[in-house]
Amino acid sequence: MGDDTWLADTWAELLHRPADDRRLRSAADVGGRAADRSVPLRDLVDGALRATAARLAATPVDPADTTATLHDRAHALLDTTRRLLAAALDGYAEQTRAELDRHDNERATFVNDLLAGRADPGRLAERAHRYGIRLSATHTVIVARTPDLTPEVVHRIDAALAARFGEGNTLTTRRNGDLVCISAGGLRGISAELAHLLLAEVGADRWQIAVGRTHPGLQGLSTSLDEAHNTLDHAARLGFTAPVLNAADLLVFPVLLRDRDAITDLVSTVLGPLGTARGGVRPYLDTLAVLFDNQGNYTATARQLHLSVRAVTYRLDRIRALTGYHPGEPTQRFTLHTAVLGARLLGWPT
Numbered sequence: 001m002g003d004d005t006w007l008a009d010t011w012a013e014l015l016h017r018p019a020d021d022r023r024l025r026s027a028a029d030v031g032g033r034a035a036d037r038s039v040p041l042r043d044l045v046d047g048a049l050r051a052t053a054a055r056l057a058a059t060p061v062d063p064a065d066t067t068a069t070l071h072d073r074a075h076a077l078l079d080t081t082r083r084l085l086a087a088a089l090d091g092y093a094e095q096t097r098a099e100l101d102r103h104d105n106e107r108a109t110f111v112n113d114l115l116a117g118r119a120d121p122g123r124l125a126e127r128a129h130r131y132g133i134r135l136s137a138t139h140t141v142i143v144a145r146t147p148d149l150t151p152e153v154v155h156r157i158d159a160a161l162a163a164r165f166g167e168g169n170t171l172t173t174r175r176n177g178d179l180v181c182i183s184a185g186g187l188r189g190i191s192a193e194l195a196h197l198l199l200a201e202v203g204a205d206r207w208q209i210a211v212g213r214t215h216p217g218l219q220g221l222s223t224s225l226d227e228a229h230n231t232l233d234h235a236a237r238l239g240f241t242a243p244v245l246n247a248a249d250l251l252v253f254p255v256l257l258r259d260r261d262a263i264t265d266l267v268s269t270v271l272g273p274l275g276t277a278r279g280g281v282r283p284y285l286d287t288l289a290v291l292f293d294n295q296g297n298y299t300a301t302a303r304q305l306h307l308s309v310r311a312v313t314y315r316l317d318r319i320r321a322l323t324g325y326h327p328g329e330p331t332q333r334f335t336l337h338t339a340v341l342g343a344r345l346l347g348w349p350t
Contacts, residue, residue: 007034007043011051011084019083027084031091035099044088052081104151104173107131111173111180114218115141115225121218132168138185140214141224143178144198145232146207154179157197164193178229182221185214195244208232209244230254238344239289256342263342270339271348273322281349287315288340291327 010030017023034044056077061070110127125135133139157179158172165187172181183190191211198207210231212224227247234253235245256263274281287305291312294300302309320326325336342348 007039007047008051011047012055014084015051015055015077015080019080019087023084024087027087028091028094031088031093032095034088035092035095041089041092044092045085048081048085048088052077104154107171107173108175111171111175111182114182115175115180115222124218131171133171133182135218136216138214138216139221139224140183140185140187140190141212141221141228142181142183142191142194142209143212143225143228143232144181144194144207144209145178146198146202148202148206149174149177149179153201156201157194160197161190161193165190180225185216191244207243208235208241210235211244211246213247234345237347238341253341253345256338257345260346264346266335267339267342267346267348270323270325270335271343274319275349277318277322284315284319285340285343285349287312288319288327288336289344291316292337292340296327296333 014023014027014030019027031044056074059073059077110131113124114128114133121135128135151174154172154174158170161170161172161181165183169184169187170181170190171183172179174180181190181194191209195209198209210228212227212231215221215223224247230253231245231247231250234240234250235242238253271281271285274284277284287301290304291298291301294304298309298312302312305312316326316328325332327333327336
């Protein structure tokens with residue numbers, strides 16, 4: 001039975017009796033079935049209105065009926081239609097939400113299996129085909145972190161990216177509280193587009209994006225994801241506020257942390273003597289961090305720290321006196337900068 005015939009017959013039957021509780025439940029079921037059958041919402045409404053018009057036209061008119069009687073009869077029929085249609089729309093919406101939840105769960109499960117790399121490759125390849133992903137190709141994983149991420153936001157971003165770059169080129173879902181987007185390798189402009197969408201959805205200064213490097217194969221997906229996650233974690237520790245970060249630009253930080261004993265020894269050896277200064281380590285560590293962030297510009301550093309240039313110079317001279325290192329010395333600048341970055345990564349001295 002076609003959708004048009006089914007809807008026409010169903011609405012005709014529903015309108016045959018008053019809209020009591022049983023009829024309202026039946027109307028809600030009709031709405032749910034319409035959603036299951038992918039009947040457009042406008043067709044569901046149009047079916048109700050056509051059935052109402054047909055029933056009104058088929059209602060016999062007695063010569064003794066007054067205008068008020070006809071008006072009351074039409075009003076009662078329209079009220080029945082309104083109540084039944086409202087119930088049907090509720091059923092349609094509920095079934096749509098349930099289908100979206102099921103779709104989200106399936107997608108999230110697939111992405112988890114895909115990125116964890118623990119599922120059977122053959123079965124995973126079959127599931128990947130449904131989403132347009134070829135496991136032998138190269139992919140880039142982008143992770144966006146925001147406190148304002150909701151399922152609705154994810155749905156809109158997923159649809160927008162798919163419309164912009166093609167269904168088979170992006171796969172976006174929510175994973176462990178972050179938005180994770182898998183894109184085909186070499187896809188240009190996707191991080192900028194994602195940033196634009198997040199700006200529209202949650203506003204400025206409410207999100208940060210990290211782009212993993214492009215890698216081939218199944219293991220490459222997991223590697224790119226780890227790079228993106230680590231980039232966001234390092235940015236949080238280091239106080240980096242740039243909205244879009246590329247893992248390729250921050251490769252030095254995993255290197256620093258790879259030998260934790262060595263970086264700890266460097267930090268304590270180079271910066272440890274600052275602990276004997278009046279006021280402790282923090283003012284001097286902050287001065288060095290801001291100085292390096294401003295490429296050694298004393299004026300910009302003083303402005304950001306709300307100090308005079310003379311005060312900044314004094315602190316740097318004290319650093320030299322206590323540690324033997326000064327950022328103005330080319331041979332010592334790299335050691336000091338590396339130690340400061342290591343202190344940030346380690347949360348030193350706390």
